[in-house]
Amino acid sequence: MGKRKDKNKVILPPELPPEVDDDEVAVSEEDIAFYAGDSKNAAPFRHFDQKSIDRYVRRVTGRDEGEVERLYEERQKRKATESSGRPREEDDDLEVDPVDALPIKTLQGELVYNRCMKAKKARSDDNSSSVNSKAQEEGADAKHSIKKDEPKGKSKIKKGDDKVKNTQFQTEVPKGKLHSDVLDEVKEELSTEELFEKKKAQLAELGMAMLEDPESNIRSLNDMLSISNDKDQKVVKLGLMSLLAVFKDIIPSYRIRQLTEKELTVEVSKEVKKTRYYEYTLIRCYKAYLQKLISLEKQPQFYPVAVRCMCALLDTVPHFNFRESLLASVVKNLSSSDDVVRKMCCETIRSLFVNEGKHRGEATIEAVRLIADHVKLNDCQLHPDSIEVFLSLRFDEDLEKDEKEEEKVKPKKNKRRQNQEALKQLPASDKKKTRQELISKAREEVDADLRAVSFTLDPKERKRIQKETLSALFESYFRILKHSMSISNSRSKANNASGGLHPLLAPCLDGLGKFSHLIDLDFMGELISCLKKLSGYSDRQGQIPNDNTLSVSERLQCCIVAFKVWRSNLEALNVDLQDFFVQLYNLILEYRPDRDRGEVLADALKTLLWEGKQQDMLRAAAFIKRLATFALSFGSAEAIAALVTLKHLLQKNSKCRNMLENDSGGGSLSCLVAKYNPEAEDPYLSGALASVLWELSLLEKHYDNSVSSMASNILSMANLNPTQNPVPILNLNPLEAYRDLSTERELSKPPGKALSLNLKKKRRGKEFVALSPDVLQKADCSVDKDVLEEKLQNHFTVLRGISENERLRAELNHTLSSINMYKEYKKQKKKNRKLKTGRKKIARV
Amino acid sequence: MAKKLGKKARKFARKNLQSAAKRNRKIRNQINHRRPRRGGGAAREDGDQEVPQRVDDATMATNDDAAISINGLEFPEDDFEIDAEVSDSDGYLSEDPGCPYYSDSEDGDAVKDCIMQDGLDRQNEDMNLDIKKQKKKLKKLLDKDPDFVNFLEKWQSELESYRSKEDSDEDDGMDSMDDEDDSNDGSSRSAKILTGKTINEWSQLVSKEPKSPAIRNLLNAFRDACRYGVHSDSSSLQRFQNARVFYQIITFVLSESDNIFRALLEISDDANKGKIMNLKQSKKWKTVDPLIKSYLQNSLGLLSQLTDNKILAFVLTRLRVSVVLFSAYPSTSRRLLKILLRLWASGDQTLSLSAFLMIREVASLLPDCLDLCLTKAYNTYLASTKLVNDRNTKHIDFLMNCLVELHSLDVQKSSERAVTSVEQLNAILRRASKTKEKEDLRKIDNWQYINCVNLWVRFLCCNYKDYNLHPLLSRVLQVIRGVAHLFPGTRYLPLRLKLVQMLNELSTCSQMFFPIPSLLFDCLEFREDSQKAQTQKAKVKFSSLLKVPKSLLKSREFQEECILSAIQVISTHFAQWSYHVSFPEVATIPLILLKRLHEQTAIESLHRPIKRLIDQVNENKDFIERKREVASFSPNDKASVDSFLQEEKSCGNTSFTRFYASVAENWQPRGRKTL
Structure with a gap:
């Protein structure tokens, strides 16, 4: 036609x-x-x-x-x-x-x-x-x-x-x-406004038509596209948004495949033709739309709109064609300087990671790779948010384990089990065997059905994807670590402006901590040594720890990560973590309440000291003493975290309880160092065992109730047997305790019930409480009589002067106006005269 | 001075007098309609209320302003007090004709005793000459044209009728009767010029016999003296022969009337309100009542009219003894309070002190005034602490102390107030920490907020020992911690130091432990990246700063002040625990920082104070360690811990105590208050 x-x-x-x-x-x-x-x-x-x-x-x-x-x-x-x-x-x-x-x-x-x-x-x-x-x-x-x-x-x-x-x-x-x-x-x-209204209406009409019946109205996509080419920015934005809505609605749940030459040549039915045409138009318009978005993204006035559209598309239809280009630009914007855009992109990527069912995990691996490339390209100078999204990644732990078992453990185990089974099964009847087979068969069938229904990838594919994702993830993490190390080495003396140098380090450490159980054992050694260096450990070459460019929080985080890595690998790793304890021991003193994140410190206390098993006695004593001292100088939140840890250490290391008692001038246990040195850098050389925890007696007077009760609780341990523990009063780990008492929490709490003070009625006498007596004395020396007389007389004179002045002025005014009246009087006189003369004239006439 | 006063008075008279007088008259008229007039000549209505009225207006206006800016910090005042009893008569008393008036033979020349030859007098003289000239001219005209005399008379009568019409329009014809009274009464009065001899005679009469009728004459003279010059009432203007008479009347009445009244009423010095109320029913009262009333009201008039601080202080001290008499007149005492609060907030030291003493007297003697007193004083305090500069820090401190005094009169009542106020502070803090918006933060980062916190801290300090105020203390602590948390960074160091000072005060009074060092790390780890090339010498005074201006942030003076202040507050902290068994541990972490600071600082002038503090702390540390090595108790032995070194503490002779005393002393000249 x-x-x-x-x-x-x-x-x-x-x-x-x-x-x-x-x-x-x-x-x-x-x-x-x-x-x-x-x-x-x-x-x-x-x-x-x-x-x-x-x-x-x-x-x-x-x-x-x-x-x-x-x-x-x-x-x-x-x-x-x-x-x-x-x-x-x-x-x-x-x-x-x-x-x-x-x-x-x-x-x-x-x-x-x-x-x-x-x-x-x-x-x-x-x-x-x-x-x-x-x-x-x-x-x-x-x-x-x-x-x-x-x-x-x-x-x-x-x-x-x-x-x-x-x-x-x-x-x-x-x-x-x-x-x-x-x-x-x-x-x-036509005024621009009219045009705008018209275009708007047109867009709405087209959009509605599309939503009603996409099959037959698919061609209006072109019209919508052309409208969004308008020179009016508002129209363009509207067009983009309405196209987004339409696409979100009509894009099918499958990917549109390209037709092969062969398929094209084959004669097809009308129906198929129609569908093909529909799909073809859809994909062509979608592509055009994406290209438009990508080009508009470069123009500042369209930037947020374009990014929003892309994010929405990526969020809703990650399975559809052209995902790659969408992902590329969204990832690029992860470190945008525009807060809103960045938040949007992060949310999108996060939801991409979380809702893997939408795209079977393919988009995840792509996104992770893209971010990794991005990090590489920008030399680790990105906004922390771009790495933080990794924290929402989810790895199937079962899969991972299965994989491991398959690869490493299974062969052995299987062999063993087979042997055992063989041994055991020798006497077993064949019946049993067949039954087992039957069961396993049925299970397989059910599994297959389940898989078919849930549209999941088969485990192998999934494993592959996850593995690749992991490797890309750790690639970027290790890159960041290496980068921070190289910088801290090269710039150690050039510039000690901390913060902002390693924007990605903190989220990277967070991520390493979170995924520590997935790290390949081969990397472990290197990772730990890397962390050690980063945490400020310097092989005792006389370097002042201050030269490290990492902040205290970051260094604490390094310690935490190292421990998490170690622990999540079943502590099988043969690494010496002693250095991290030394680091923590010194970092406790470097901590500053407003500069560093208190939660990190509490977390470090929790990971290194609270969760650990029995500690070395010397080390435990050193930490106990240091934490007690620490609690005296820091706010209640930090203090309670320290006290909780301290209590735990005392419970675990009953020998250290001697520090609670003052036996013949100090702790009863003698050790290498006889005198306690509070500034020691090595916990083993501090001689803390010889000290007494006097701090607790002062902490009992702490203004914060929970701190003071905790202190007295700890003190009560002194009277107990080594095996006994005091009545638990606070069953929290240091981190929770810290959070409970932190000022933010306190401020965000709803205001408590109205305070009512019940005081005994007591009326104070007339004595003064706040004013010092020497101030009060001044009041009694009354004014000198002569001075007073003079002043009062002056006052009088002035007042009299004023009133005299007023009176005189009134009189003067009166006189003056009287004189003025004379003129008027003359005028009137003249008039009268004229009148008179006039009358005379009239009379004469 | 005199010139200034003259100008002020004139300006005021021109601006406010007319309208105020008009309004007053109206109000009074309305009331008078309802009331039967008193017997002829006994009382004379006049616009004498206008001055206090103005004061009312002024205070109300400032209160309104304050309400806007404080946004809820202050207590609501119920300002229903457009005095219902404004119609109190001004206290003219009918005189006993038997009292002698002496003509002035001995000092007849005294009319021209103007010692002061100021501008006004010269002006007056000039005007006199002018008038003479003009009058001559007029006379000439009159002589020339006799008809003009008639014309002029006609015009004058017209003018007068017009004026009287205007008056009657305004006054609904009420004043015409007053005028009659005035003309009858006033003319007879004004005829009697008061001479020094008369006053002397009267004074002697009254001193000999309080019941003598001369007291009425004296009080009338006092009334005229108090209203002198304010109301251009020509009749009373001429009553005072010279300035000395004026002085005599005022000083005599002010200093003697209390005794006279007490003698008349036969009450002792320690009479309280109940006694006065009882007396009110008695017959005796009825005779004395108008006298007292006249005296009190006219004194108030004098107070609101005077501008010289010394005279005001004098009047206040004289009036203070008769505070109890005010209890019979609630509206008058309210007026008194307003005047007092205005004077209290004024900058002069002696004046505000005497005003405060009077306020305290009122608050303690008249219990039903206490509430009003506290509210008004609190609001006045807030309004006057809006701006803080180098000059008024002392005054604000004084005001705060006064307010604490007032609140300590009845701790039960005022702790309720304190709780509400602290809740308000807390609410503001919460909102700010939630929104983090500049506007909300501004509400905290200002002097009113900080001074309000400081007020309650001081209140707690004074009363913590005697009352169970712990819940209030914890609330205040919450506020302090919250503020410190909300404003980190070097720019807010002055604010932080202020908070630390408050914590130190609280710690001293409550004997609780506060981890002061945690708030001082910023000071002690101050990074010195100052530009050495800075030439301008800027004086940095933390006492009048909350936030350091950016221009000073890198200056050497700021850094110096920073560290010196930190040393000061931390030595207060150390001094408090210098006898405690765990002093070495208290000092451990701060010592490490101080040592580092001492090594790193490039500012020469700081080396010595830092070193001195370190040495002193070390010495005390060794001292405690030596002492506790020989101690036999363990940390969990509370009683022993508490009694550790108590003897030494009471002696206060350790080197650290001495050191701290010297630090505190050094601090005093810097305008810093220490406990």
């Missing part, structure tokens, strides 16, 4: 009869849009158009049919290519592109683009040459292409598409106008 109309148009008589007018109008309308869109190209084209059209119109009918035809065709072509080129972001130069540039055969977008680009280049070259030759050339080109296209159904439909559009435009534009410049005027007359 479209084709026929097409042909009609081509053979149209040149005098532009009113029936075909609409066609012309449509073209002009598009021209306007084009000119408006791209002013750079506007001038030559307008020139060309006007000239040719005017010339043509003025001509007598049928004189030069060939040229007429050519012109007509050309115009049409331009229109067609323009509409298809529009989605490609203002590529208005494509206007004169050959129609065959469209990728009808392949369904592949990139091809089209390339060809268009070429055409564009050619076009721009042509621009400089004469108008005529260009027109001819293009005309020929167009003709050729049409011939070529004709056999292909899809191109027909595409043309028809344009027709539909044209008719739509036609309704809006006043009829009967020929020239583009005239139309220009008309358009200008």
Whole structure:
């Protein structure tokens, strides 16, 4: 149908009869849009158009049919290519592109683009040459292409598409106008607001139609795309958002596959054709839409909108085509400086990680790889958020274990089990065997069914994906670690501005801690030594720990991670963690309440001391003493965390309880160092066992109730047997205890019930409580009599002066006004005289 | 001075007098309509209320302002007190004609005793000359044209009738009667010019016999003296022969009247309110009542009119003895309070002290005034602490102490107030920590908030020992910790130091332990990246700062002040626990920091104080360690721990105590208060 109309148009008589007018109008309308869109190209084209059209119109009918035809065709072509080129972001130069540039055969977008680009280049070259030759050339080109296209159904439909559009435009534009410049005027007359309203309504209509029946209205996607090419920013944004809504709704739950050559050649039923056409249009528009988004993202005014659209798409349809490009730009924006955008992207990536069912984990691995690349490219100077998203990754622990078992343990175990079984099963009957087989068979069947229903990948595939994800994840983590190390080494003396140097380190350490159980054993040794270096351990080369550029929190985190790694690998690792204890021992003193994160310290206490098994006695004593001292100088939250740890250590190491007692000048246990040195750097050399925990007696007076009761609770241990433990009063680990008492928590708590004080009624005597007596004495020395007299007399004089002044002024005013009255009096007199004389005159007369 | 006063008075008279007088008259008229007039001449209505009225307006206005800016810190005042009893007569007393008036023979020349030759007098003289000239001119005119005399008379009578019409419009014809009274009464009075001899005679009469009728004359003279110049009542203007007479009347009445009244009422010095109320029913009272009333009201008038601080202080001290008499007149005592609070908040030291003593007297003698007193004083305090600079820190401190005094009069009552106020502070803090918005933070980062916290801290310090105020203490602590947490960073170091000082005070009074060092790390680890090239010398005084201006942040002075202040507060902390058995441990971490600071600091002037502190702390540490090595008790033996070194403490002769005393002394001249 479209084709026929097409042909009609081509053979149209040149005098532009009113029936075909609409066609012309449509073209002009598009021209306007084009000119408006791209002013750079506007001038030559307008020139060309006007000239040719005017010339043509003025001509007598049928004189030069060939040229007429050519012109007509050309115009049409331009229109067609323009509409298809529009989605490609203002590529208005494509206007004169050959129609065959469209990728009808392949369904592949990139091809089209390339060809268009070429055409564009050619076009721009042509621009400089004469108008005529260009027109001819293009005309020929167009003709050729049409011939070529004709056999292909899809191109027909595409043309028809344009027709539909044209008719739509036609309704809006006043009829009967020929020239583009005239139309220009008309358009200008329409106020921008009206236009906006109209476009909005149009968008809404199209969108509604799409949602109602996507199958038959799929072509309106093109219209929506072209609307979102508007020059009005608001319209563009609206268009993008409505397209987003439409796409979210209509995108199918499967990925659209490219049709092979073979499939294309095979004759198919109408239904299939229809579906194919639908899918083809959908994917073409989707692609165009994405390209538009990606290009708009570079413009600051569209940046948030474009990113939001991409995030929403990635969130809802991660399985669909072109996920790669979506992911790439979302990942790129993970470290955007715009807070809102960054938060949005992080949320999207997180939900991608969490809802793996949507894309079977493929997107996860892609995202992780992309982030890893991103980290590499930016030399670890990114916003921490971009690494923090890894924390939402989920790895199937069972799978991981299975894998391990399969790879390493299983062979052995199986052998063993088989042996055992063989041994055991020798006497067993065959019946049993068959039964077991039956059971296992049934299980397999059920499993298969389950898998089929739940659309999950088969475990092997999943394992593979997870493994790759893990490796990419740890790759970036290790890269960050290495990077921080190299910097801390090279800059150790150059610049000691801490913070901001390793923006990624903190989330990286968090992640390492979280996934510590998944780290390959081969890396373990290296990792630990790396952490050791980072935590500030310096092989005792006299380096001052201050030179380390890492902050205290980061160093504490290193300790925590090392312990977590060690512990999660069943403590089988043969690593010496002693250095980390030394580090913690010193870091406790470096901690500053507002600068460092108290939670990290509490976490370190928890991981290193509270969770550990029995400690070395010397070390435990050193920590006990240091924590007690620490509690004296820091706020209640830190103090309670320290006390909880201290109590735990005392419970575990009953020998250290001697420190609670003062036997003959110090602890009863003697050790290498006889005198306690509070500033020692090595817990083994501090001599803490010889000290007494006097701190606790002062902590009992602590203003915070929980701290003071904890202190007395600990003190009560002194009277108990080594095996006995005091009544537990606070069953929390240091971290929880810290959080409970932290100021933030306290401030966010709802205000307690109204305070009511019950005081015994007691009226104080007249003694003063706040004012010092020497101040009060000043009051009693009354003013000197003479001074007083003088002052009072002065006061009187002044007052009298004032009132005298007032009186005199009144009198003066009165006198003056009296004098003034004289003038008036004279005036009146004159009048009277005049009157009198007048009367006299009258009398005389 | 005198010139200034003159200008002020004139300006005031021009601006406010007319409208205020008008309004007053109206109000009074309304009331008078309802009341039967008193016997002819016994009382004379006049616009004498206008001055206090203005004070009311002023205080109310400032209160309104304060309410806006404090956003809920202050207590609501029920300002229903547009005195219902405004119509109190001004206290003119009918005189006994038997009292002698002496003409002035001995000092007849005293009319022209203007010692002061200031601008006003010269102006007056000029004007006199001018008048003479103009009058001559007028006379000439009159002589020239006799008809003009008639014309002028006609015009004058017209003018007068017009004026009287205007008056009657305003006064609904009420004043015409007053005028009559005035003309009858006032003319007879004004005829009698008061001379020094008269006053002397009267004073002697009254001193000999309090019941003598001369007291009425004296009080009338006092009334005229108090209202002198405020009301351009020409009749009373001429009553005082000279300034000395004026002085005599005022000083005599102020200093003697209390004794006279007490003699008349036959009450002792320690009479309280109940006694006065009892007396009120008696017959005796009825005779004395108008006298007292006149005296009190006119004194108040004097107070609101005077501008000189010394005279004001004098009047206040004189008036203080008769505070109890105010209890009979609630509205008058309210007026008194307002005036007192205004004077209290004024900057002058002696004046505000005497005003405060009077307020305290009022609050303790008149229990039903206490509430009003506390509310008003609290609000006045908040309003006057809005701005703090180098000059008024002392004054604000004084005001705070006064307020604590007032609150300590009835701890039960005022602790309720304290609780509400602290809850308000807490609520503001919570909101700020929730939103973290600049506007909300601003409400904390200002002097009113901090001074309010400081007030309750001081209140706690004074009363913690005698009352169970622990719940209030923990609330206040919460506020302090919250504020310290909300404002980290070097810029807020002055604020932080202030909070630490408060904690030190609380710790001393409650004998609880506060981990002071945790708030001081910022000071002690101050990074010195100062530009050495800085030339301008800026004085940094933390006492009047909460937030350091950015320009000073890197200056050497700021760093110096920072560390010196830190040394000061931390030595307070050390001093408090210098006899405790765990002093070595208390000092451990701060010592490490101090040593590091001593090594690293580049500012020469700081080396010595730091070193001194380190040495002293070390010495005390060794001392305690030596002592506790020989001790036989364990840390869990509470009683022994508490009694450890108590003897030494009571002697206060260790080197650290001495050191701290010297530090505190050094601090005093810097304008810092220490406990």
